[in-house]
Amino acid sequence: DAGVxxxxxxxxxxxxxxxxxxxxxxxxxDYLFWYRQTMMRGLELLIYFNNNVPIDxxxxxxxxxxxxxPNASFSTLKIQPSEPRDSAVYFCASSLGRGRGxxxxxSGTRLTVV
Amino acid sequence: GDSVTQxxxxxxxxxxxxxxINCTYTATGYPSxxxxxxxxxxxxxxxxxxxxxxDKGSNKGFEATYRKETTSFHLEKGSVQVSDSAVYFCAPNTNAGxxxxxxxxxxxxxx
Numbered sequence: 001d002a003g004v005x006x007x008x009x010x011x012x013x014x015x016x017x018x019x020x021x022x023x024x025x026x027x028x029x030d031y032l033f034w035y036r037q038t039m040m041r042g043l044e045l046l047i048y049f050n051n052n053v054p055i056d057x058x059x060x061x062x063x064x065x066x067x068x069x070p071n072a073s074f075s076t077l078k079i080q081p082s083e084p085r086d087s088a089v090y091f092c093a094s095s096l097g098r099g100r101g102x103x104x105x106x107s108g109t110r111l112t113v114v
Numbered sequence: 115g116d117s118v119t120q121x122x123x124x125x126x127x128x129x130x131x132x133x134x135i136n137c138t139y140t141a142t143g144y145p146s147x148x149x150x151x152x153x154x155x156x157x158x159x160x161x162x163x164x165x166x167x168x169d170k171g172s173n174k175g176f177e178a179t180y181r182k183e184t185t186s187f188h189l190e191k192g193s194v195q196v197s198d199s200a201v202y203f204c205a206p207n208t209n210a211g212x213x214x215x216x217x218x219x220x221x222x223x224x225x
Contacts, residue, residue, distance in 0.1 A: 004157075031211055033212075042215075042217050042218060043158075043203070043215045043218070045212070048211075048212065050211065055211075056212070091157055091158070093157075093158075095211070098207075098211035099146075099207045099211050099212070099213060100146045100165065100207060101163070102146075102148050102150075102160040102163055102207075103150075103158070103160065103213060104160070105150075105157035105158045105159070106157055107156060107157045108156075108157050
């Protein structure tokens with residue numbers, strides 16, 4: 001398996017623009033997580049899905065952020081409009097059966113909003 | 115809610131020194147416990163795990179023992195190498211399927 005695949009690896013955008021981050025989880029995994037990592041706040045859970053259904057989105061910072069999982073092999077995290085404070089590394093992770101075997105993380109998307 | 119307290123970093127050691135990174139947690143139910151490692155510019159990777167009391171997880175010379183009575187899962191390695199320089203995260207996982215991650219401990223090993 002190729003692991004969790006995220007795209008793009010790097011994204012530079014101007015304030016106010018829409019940004020879409022993409023994630024392909026490991027085939028067969030039924031949980032998918034979106035995290036944001038910054039120096040100031042560390043690793044923050046934004047939202048997670050079970051069998052494509054959002055379970056907990058309490059970590060989504062505000063209405064500018066939205067996430068979807070239209071099928072078991074694809075998820076998106078969208079920021080509209082983007083702001084400089086959204087600059088961070090965004091990670092997607094997937095797991096099987098409540099994560100008792102651990103998570104598999106993607107390589108992340110480094111987002112810079114100028 | 116669940117929480118994790120990790121030893122504050124950064125930690126700087128000389129090659130072949132002994133490493134301990136402390137981790138204590140509070141969690142509902144009976145969590146599985148994990149250590150993850152993050153190398154520069156990469157995502158987190160699962161390093162080791164333990165699923166029940168007194169279990170010892172081990173990988174790449176690292177070890178951690180599930181201590182239910184003290185709610186701890188300290189990471190140890192007998193002889194660190196320069197290539198072990200990374201950020202280490204402790205993470206209990208409860209029955210809800212969600213892991214809680216510590217703040218991470220940065221380890222630098224000097225030759």
